[in-house]
């Protein structure tokens with residue numbers, strides 16, 4: 001579905017990703033874990049075209065997406081829920097969702113998508129007229145995910161969706177990831193919440209200092225001593 | 235109340251309409267592109283010349299002349315963005331200021347070179363209405379009404395359309411709008427065109443009331459900036475309200491003193507307010 005081959009990226013002269021390769025199959029949920037500053041967010045940004053890779057290639061369903069600007073990557077079928085949600089705080093919930101359906105293909109089926117998203121997030125329907133910035137962190141995260149889903153993506157990128165949320169809400173977010181998978185979406189999810197993310201993904205990569213250190217199935221990684229000690233505190 | 239004071243107040247409200255239109259345009263561009271068009275009032279001047287030549291010199295019917303001026307300035311807005319703003323978009327604010335400030339001097343000098351420093355009037359004489367012994371200029375009433383229609387149209391455009399929602403979104407978080415499938419460069423062009431068209435509409439309304447000359451921008455340009463800063467740069471509603479505050483000060487100041495003095499009042503008010511509320515009247 002989505003494949004990265006030897007992708008490197010930098011901020012100015014500071015290299016943040018070193019020859020990262022990964023592959024996600026259709027319908028799979030894959031996690032990326034790693035410490036702060038490892039380059040997880042950078043990886044997501046490179047895939048969605050917010051920053052350019054200076055090396056390597058990326059393909060979606062076999063078609064090259066390397067070098068496409070972000071607004072064209074969305075049209076190819078990749079939606080990105082950014083770190084810290086990044087809702088438009090002074091737009092209403094429904095306006096945020098409308099912006100999520102900005103691309104022509106989504107705009108044409110806006111009401112259909114909206115119904116589907118509201119069915120997935122009944123809470124957002126109740127809050128449709130409220131300014132997004134005035135909702136609780138959990139509701140905002142739901143709205144950010146819903147906004148990304150409005151474009152009818154094939155692949156959903158999520159950057160730390162559980163960050164900064166209360167434990168109960170974190171559980172809800174992971175429950176949602178399960179639901180989204182059940183809808184047939186392919187998911188790439190970055191998380192610091194290693195224990196919980198390994199419960200919802202099929203496989204995961206460990207990213208450290210901009211390079212992939214370890215990869216394996218969720219079951220394997222849960223048993224891996226490095227991961228258990230450094231990332232699960234066991 | 236003194237009937238002349240009431241007349242001054244009403245004229246102040248009428249003046250506020252056109253100022254509000256220009257404040258909306260400037261704030262829209264600043265909010266979205268993050269660049270202040272120092273030359274905004276001089277773009278209005280270009281529009282006034284366009285109407286003058288089309289209507290008074292070549293006999294084009296006034297509505298058509300206005301339509302041409304509005305679309306012409308929309309095009310000029312796009313040109314300004316592409317030629318002047320886009321190259322300095324990532325430069326320090328000072329460079330951007332110098333670029334649009336340079337354009338101000340360019341436009342004024344160019345107009346002087348082409349048209350001389352004569353004051354020119356399009357020669358449309360609209361009646362003066364007498365309402366309850368007050369004299370109200372019909373041109374001002376029309377200008378006010380059309381400005382409000384323009385402002386309301388802009389409001390619904392920003393509120394109801396995809397493009398308008400995208401414009402509001404980009405003003406809130408420009409880094410991630412790409413993730414929504416929005417091409418920021420196209421939004422910048424659209425906003426520059428809308429800003430130009432608003433300047434064009436204002437040019438039509440001002441041409442009915444004032445003579446055009448190369449430096450007419452200097453008479454209301456500084457007032458518009460003052461209004462935008464007072465309302466909070468980029469805050470469209472704040473700028474809209476501030477337009478009426480400033481126009482009232484100018485009108486009432488003019489009533490008690492003189493026109494020149496009224497501007498002194500307005501700028502004094504502005505400076506004092508900036509000392510008390512440096513981020514504008516409506517900053518939280």
Ligand SMILES: Nc1ncnc2c1ncn2[C@@H]1O[C@H](COP(=O)(O)OP(=O)(O)O)[C@@H](O)[C@H]1O
Pocket residue numbers: 011014016034035036037038039040041042043
């Ligand atoms: N905009 C930026 N400019 C310069 N360096 C950056 C920028 N964003 C991130 N970095 C650096 O790149 C590295 C990776 O950051 P990031 O991808 O955000 O890591 P993570 O998401 O894994 O915490 C860090 O060392 C960070 O300081």
Ligand SMILES: [Mg+2]
Pocket residue numbers: 040041042083
């Ligand atoms: Mg991060």
